[in-house]
Amino acid sequence: MELILLFFIFTLAGFLGFELIAKVPSQLHTPLMSGSNAISGITIVGAIIAAGADDGSWITTVLGTAAVTLAMVNVVGGYFVTDRMLGMFRKKDAASPAKKEEPRP
Numbered sequence: 001m002e003l004i005l006l007f008f009i010f011t012l013a014g015f016l017g018f019e020l021i022a023k024v025p026s027q028l029h030t031p032l033m034s035g036s037n038a039i040s041g042i043t044i045v046g047a048i049i050a051a052g053a054d055d056g057s058w059i060t061t062v063l064g065t066a067a068v069t070l071a072m073v074n075v076v077g078g079y080f081v082t083d084r085m086l087g088m089f090r091k092k093d094a095a096s097p098a099k100k101e102e103p104r105p
Helices: 002-022 026-051 058-087
Strands: none
Touching (some): 026 058
16 A cells, blocks of 8 residues: 555656646746756765665665766756856857957058
8 A cells, every 4th residue: 555655646746746847937947957956966865875775685775876876967967957058148248359350550
């Protein structure tokens, strides 16, 4: 019975997350990405605890290591995407000093 309840909660969270993300306006995607990166950082802590658990089972170590790897990929990728999105809002210089040509006499 406990496994069915956990699967129900997982499925409900998936549907709820999809509905929430689908309704977010495009102006709020960057702050939302930053928040999800913070949550993924917490996930890394939990994955490290799972990988280091000493319960005598090798499967726990393998799954915990995989969780740490995937969570790190998620965080690093999220920061790259956030930086790229913020770069779209930076002002571009009309002419940078390095590219200015000197007037010829």
